[in-house]
Amino acid sequence: MAQDRVEAVERALTILEAFDATEECFTLAELANATGFYKSTLLRLLGSLERFDYVQRGGDGRYRLGPTPWRLARRHLPSRRLEARVQPVLDALAAASGETATLIAVTGESAECRLVATPDSALRHELYPGQRWPAPAGVPTLDFAGGVMICRRVTSTDSETLWLAVSGPQGRLDSSSAEAHLDTALSKLSHRAVEVTPSTLSSP
Missing domain, CATH: 1.10.10.10 (Winged helix-like DNA-binding domain superfamily/Winged helix DNA-binding domain)
Known part of the structure; x- marks a missing residue:
């Protein structure tokens, strides 16, 4: 009223x-x-x-x-399920690669960071959940000064495509080792029986 x-x-x-x-x-x-x-x-x-x-x-x-909107969003049940299932894999990926690990959702030609894990390094790529950027042709690779991002598609639904990414300083991030770390992370996601559906992997 x-x-x-x-x-x-x-x-x-x-x-x-x-x-x-x-x-x-x-x-x-x-x-x-x-x-x-x-x-x-x-x-x-x-x-x-x-x-x-x-x-x-x-x-x-x-x-x-x-950070407050993202902190409150994590209280929403689907986001808590997402974090519980995927965050440990991202944490392991960041620790193994020494670079920033990210779960990205692409809708149309727009990419959104859903979850992120950062390495214990002063020089790293800073991303945060909810950050958005253009994704031409549906590929979420983010161009940023002095850095590189390597992405691997996880799965697709009618509404969005989910990707895993490793990003860090150019010259330190080796593409072949990043691909190997991403393969390991994808295998872990499969073993954890992650159901990639809008109900479990969509932001609130």
């Missing part, structure tokens, strides 16, 4: 909705265009969202989603 509406809350939620896009980061001007809010209003709301880690502001002044 109209009397139950809280304008400030609805405005904050409108800002969060703007991040449901293929772009990862937004300038203040881009958020103003997406939401229709004045920059002064956005700054106040973004300040509150940032304090609770719903958004983060980078050194370049651009805004991206923070």
